[in-house]
Amino acid sequence: MRASVIGLGAFGTALANTLATRCDEVRAWAREPKVVESINGARENRAYLPGIAISPRVRASLSLEEALAGAELVVFATPSHATRDVVRKALPHLREHVPLLTVAKGIENETLMTMTQVLEDCLPEQYHPSIAILSGPSFAKEMAAGMPTVVTIAAHYEKVAQRIQAALQTESFRTYTSVDVIGVELGGALKNVIAIAAGISDGLGFGLNARSAVITRGLAEISRIAVAMGANPLTLMGLAGLGDLVLTCTGDLSRNRRVGMELGKGRPLDQILAEMTQVAEGVKTARSARDLSRKVGVELPICDQVHAIMYEGKSPRRALLDLMTRAPKRED
Numbered sequence: 171m172r173a174s175v176i177g178l179g180a181f182g183t184a185l186a187n188t189l190a191t192r193c194d195e196v197r198a199w200a201r202e203p204k205v206v207e208s209i210n211g212a213r214e215n216r217a218y219l220p221g222i223a224i225s226p227r228v229r230a231s232l233s234l235e236e237a238l239a240g241a242e243l244v245v246f247a248t249p250s251h252a253t254r255d256v257v258r259k260a261l262p263h264l265r266e267h268v269p270l271l272t273v274a275k276g277i278e279n280e281t282l283m284t285m286t287q288v289l290e291d292c293l294p295e296q297y298h299p300s301i302a303i304l305s306g307p308s309f310a311k312e313m314a315a316g317m318p319t320v321v322t323i324a325a326h327y328e329k330v331a332q333r334i335q336a337a338l339q340t341e342s343f344r345t346y347t348s349v350d351v352i353g354v355e356l357g358g359a360l361k362n363v364i365a366i367a368a369g370i371s372d373g374l375g376f377g378l379n380a381r382s383a384v385i386t387r388g389l390a391e392i393s394r395i396a397v398a399m400g401a402n403p404l405t406l407m408g409l410a411g412l413g414d415l416v417l418t419c420t421g422d423l424s425r426n427r428r429v430g431m432e433l434g435k436g437r438p439l440d441q442i443l444a445e446m447t448q449v450a451e452g453v454k455t456a457r458s459a460r461d462l463s464r465k466v467g468v469e470l471p472i473c474d475q476v477h478a479i480m481y482e483g484k485s486p487r488r489a490l491l492d493l494m495t496r497a498p499k500r501e502d
Contacts, residue, residue, distance in 0.1 A: 210230050234256075324350055384472065394468050
């Protein structure tokens, strides 16, 4: 089997390595010449995943046409804000009936579309049944090191998810399938905003009680809006919901939590982002979460406060006080 991975950040590189254990060849695309040269020459992605040996079955390219030639599975691993542009450029080189898997965890700011919806918007209708999403608790560094990782693959057609599952399942990378695409997507995207909130709490030094409250009430927010948009509530109790939320809110490898911690310490957002070499998806998704909550008519108080801190200049302490002093209500 030949697979293609479009986007060679940390997660795309780790997934290419995982695919290489089951596929005869993995062709991969990156924008940056230094990434392509590093992978093909040194067998390492020194820019985004240093210290991890890349399988000889992985071959990187600057050409989308070359990377997609003969692909029997295509993985889009670009950041959410770049997905639309890359998919449009890839379209001339895509074959029908080949599974198209997106692993980006975000919601497009301008359209409020999830990533599978972006793919559907960019691709002719005959490609739509082949689209799927992968999400779940999965730090790239641990995946690439062969540590046990378990995720969910969701597609509207079970057979599509099962085809992708067969290509990805290894001794250290376990996959489950689902047909709840919107639930899996919203769980993966919105948990990044909650992780920023958890990081802010940690940065303020508020302790484990506060972090636990952020995680629990954050899950309630994600579940509320996901169900309003047609998700199965049980999906949010699984890997793509609770599992990914706990990991991203507590793990030291979480970029979103790191952004929040620096915000909690009083640093401005632009300085924090200038020091990062990889994308923290929750930064952009905070805008989408605020706009989506208004569109759907579902309150997301934690997400709203994260947006206010990052984009309206609100003090983190003031945001926490506003959350704590909301009108008393029944837990739901």
